[in-house]
Amino acid sequence: MQKENLQRLTEQLLNYAVKADDIYENVRREGKEKDFFSEVKPFADQVRTICMEWEGGMKEWMKETEFKHLFPEQIEQTAHNLSDVAVQAFFPKTSYKRFKSHVQSVVFILNNVKSEIDRILS
Secondary structure (H helix, E strand, O other): OOHHHHHHHHHHHHHHHHHHHHHHHHHHHHHOOHHHHHHHHHHHHHHHHHHHHHHHHHHHHHHHHHHHHHHHHHHHHHHHHHHHHHOOOOOOOOOHHHHHHHHHHHHHHHHHHHHHHHHHHO
């Protein structure tokens, strides 16, 4: 997989994390769940597809390139957490602390990935 494509996917995942956080804030404010088939599933499927592509590409690249502060387990966990967040965002009863913690963790790792890709490609 091309490094530039991984850079683009990383940006896309950051955007999904922010969007999921926005969705969650709106759902909590309104206090009602969104429709599973018309809203939750399409968004979650979209995020999951990109997460899987990104995770696979990153893990392959990590086999051939040394990343300073990133490990394959972090890539796996980030993809998993973002996939979970993409579903949980639509439900107001989702634990606020747990949700925010996952989003913060995802954004932190994705920003680290972005910095590492920029460093390696420059």
